[in-house]
Amino acid sequence: MALRWYSTVVESTDHRALARWWAEALGWDAAYASDQEVVLVPPWAEELTAALPFHRVPPGMVFVPVDHEKSGKNRLHWDFAPHTTDDRNAEIDRLVALGATIIDVGEPEEATWTVLADPEGNEFCVLSARDQ
Structure with a gap:
């Protein structure tokens, strides 16, 4: 059995604004937005999700709110x-x-x-x- 890379989660002090920035940067769409998270997916995701098996659907990005600013260099980019x-x-x-x-x-x-x-x-x- 293999795992599917489902999403990358990004913590943010303003998750809605950062999600909007990344949506513009990548040309992706917000598939879901709430006070707890904003989910971005490529514009072709809906079409692919229906056509591909579960393990081959590409990942999205999820932005979640936190109280603290980023500090230090990312360990993942x-x-x-x-x-x-x-x-x-x-x-x-x-x-x-x-x-x-x-x-x-x-x-x-x-x-x-x-x-x-x-x-x-x-x-x-x-x-x-x-x-x-």
């Missing part, structure tokens, strides 16, 4: 990659315009990724363009 037909630098500029910050976590000068932080300081990377 997301890597996102643009397609080779997309303009990677324009995508990074778009994320920064939405409220992300480019940060330095000690990556090498020749790194093929850029480290950013969302509006609450959660680190994520934009990798070099990929075709798969």
Whole structure:
């Protein structure tokens, strides 16, 4: 038996605002929202969920409220990659315009990724363009 990666949970001091930010950043939809959580899924999730077996349905993101600010570097982060037909630098500029910050976590000068932080300081990377 294998487990399905169901979701990634993100703690936030303003879970609704951070979920809106990530929905805009990823082009995802809010599937559910309450005072306890906001669930984001890719726009194709409903179609895929009906067509795929349980173990092959892709994960979503869940934002939950907490009282405390983030402190320290994440021990887990997301890597996102643009397609080779997309303009990677324009995508990074778009994320920064939405409220992300480019940060330095000690990556090498020749790194093929850029480290950013969302509006609450959660680190994520934009990798070099990929075709798969």
